[in-house]
Amino acid sequence: xxxxxxxxxxxxxxxxxxxxxxxxxxxxxxxxxxxxxxxxxxxxxxxxxxxxxxxxxxxxxxxxxxxxxxxxxxxxxxxxxxxxxxxxxxxxxxxxxxxxxxxxxxxxxxxxxxxxxxxxxxxxxxxxxxxxxxxxxxxxxxxxxxxxxxxxxxxxxxxxxxxxxxxxxxxxxxxxxxxxxxxxxxxxxxxxxxxxxxxxxxxxxxxxxx
Amino acid sequence: xxxxxxxxxxxxxxxxxxxxxxxxxxxxxxxxxxxxxxxxxxxxxxxxxxxxxxxxxxxxxxxxxxxxxxxxxxxxxxxxxxxxxxxxxxxxxxxxxxxxxxxxxxxxxxxxxxxxxxxxxxxxxxxxxxxxxxxxxxxxxxxxxxxxxxxxxxxxxxxxxxxxxxxxxxxxxxxxxxxxxxxxxxxxxxxxxxxxxxxxxxxxxxxxxx
DNA sequence: AGGATAACCAAGCAAGCGCTTGGTTGAGTT
DNA sequence: AACTCAACCAAGCGCTTGCTTGGTTATCCT
Numbered sequence: 291x292x293x294x295x296x297x298x299x300x301x302x303x304x305x306x307x308x309x310x311x312x313x314x315x316x317x318x319x320x321x322x323x324x325x326x327x328x329x330x331x332x333x334x335x336x337x338x339x340x341x342x343x344x345x346x347x348x349x350x351x352x353x354x355x356x357x358x359x360x361x362x363x364x365x366x367x368x369x370x371x372x373x374x375x376x377x378x379x380x381x382x383x384x385x386x387x388x389x390x391x392x393x394x395x396x397x398x399x400x401x402x403x404x405x406x407x408x409x410x411x412x413x414x415x416x417x418x419x420x421x422x423x424x425x426x427x428x429x430x431x432x433x434x435x436x437x438x439x440x441x442x443x444x445x446x447x448x449x450x451x452x453x454x455x456x457x458x459x460x461x462x463x464x465x466x467x468x469x470x471x472x473x474x475x476x477x478x479x480x481x482x483x484x485x486x487x488x489x490x491x492x493x494x495x496x497x498x499x500x
Numbered sequence: 501x502x503x504x505x506x507x508x509x510x511x512x513x514x515x516x517x518x519x520x521x522x523x524x525x526x527x528x529x530x531x532x533x534x535x536x537x538x539x540x541x542x543x544x545x546x547x548x549x550x551x552x553x554x555x556x557x558x559x560x561x562x563x564x565x566x567x568x569x570x571x572x573x574x575x576x577x578x579x580x581x582x583x584x585x586x587x588x589x590x591x592x593x594x595x596x597x598x599x600x601x602x603x604x605x606x607x608x609x610x611x612x613x614x615x616x617x618x619x620x621x622x623x624x625x626x627x628x629x630x631x632x633x634x635x636x637x638x639x640x641x642x643x644x645x646x647x648x649x650x651x652x653x654x655x656x657x658x659x660x661x662x663x664x665x666x667x668x669x670x671x672x673x674x675x676x677x678x679x680x681x682x683x684x685x686x687x688x689x690x691x692x693x694x695x696x697x698x699x700x701x702x703x704x705x706x707x708x709x710x
Numbered sequence: 711a712g713g714a715t716a717a718c719c720a721a722g723c724a725a726g727c728g729c730t731t732g733g734t735t736g737a738g739t740t
Numbered sequence: 741a742a743c744t745c746a747a748c749c750a751a752g753c754g755c756t757t758g759c760t761t762g763g764t765t766a767t768c769c770t
Contacts, residue, residue: 330627332542336728349748457697464678465671472670487667494704546758559718
């Protein structure tokens, strides 16, 4: 499939995901992310993960100290990558509407591109972490939330939306996160078209739907 | 707290939830819903539920044949109730925008009113059910989805949104479902104000935010 | 008074869970 | 040739899981 070069960031080398498939650790994280995404963290056993790798369940603990550490590693990886790409994409956008579109495009790209498994784990399984680790993750995401809020405040000042930035951010985040339950790329609705629909939802008078 | 009498339905007698607190079965479902909502289905044990009722874990199986049956009963109860209230509220609304507001208000009322635990279980834990039972639930929700889509199609025909009804329905459903992770009634943002924000998100030129 | 029944307890079983242990293998280094 | 070490296996430990069993108690119906 061809790249979407206009607004979405280039994740290039990370093609089969954000994990290094050359190392056992990377392969482990990849299938763990897939299983956690499919059956949830509590619904996935270390034996499931081991079976996916073709090794014994005990051998997992040569690479990670606990099942929870695996979940945390998956999430940390996504947080770092998404932070980087989001800042890049926003900096490259020419105007306010372009920045909002960039935010949406990056988030949807993570939710449905090569990193989809790991991203939906980050979005949907944070309750499985103890509070201490949850707040570590939230610290890592602070920059991400700030960026959204800054751009949305800019949009509101420009008259593109009447909704307060922090509320709009949460509503949009929910709308986008939920797409992992119903949207599948490859169908009639292209990823680019989905970005435009979400943008039409976020901003007045930017709708080019249908 | 006073009722919101304008558009939200009156759930009256169901005050402490939608469960009949006079029966052991109702009390069981109530605390099961709370625990499933807090820790997830797989993260909740039958011993947790029993402890919440002050009985032995084995005694649960006098009321339900399996843990999964408990989850299913919680979900069925919400599906029935929400279907009924949604149809009522939409029928009572005077115009298109009012019908969209009614849809949003009912959904948010279920997510944050007395039935909040059970509703967020329905929205977030359906993956814990085997596919056969999932499709039983989906059949029960068909009327619900149809209603949303009909009203949103009407809104689009009236020029209130450029987004296709089925896509808008999914995006809005995500935005609303996600509020259970961040919104708490009793704070600065009232439930009524949240409804207006969500309405401003759904429809053009209906924004009265700030 | 006698019988049926709903609601529970006390005890525990079989299976599955996360994780540990001690040992093996094979590629890389010197 | 001797050594190191990452990557794994085979076995199983201690615990928790959902659920079963046989029996007890209180309430209601007749």
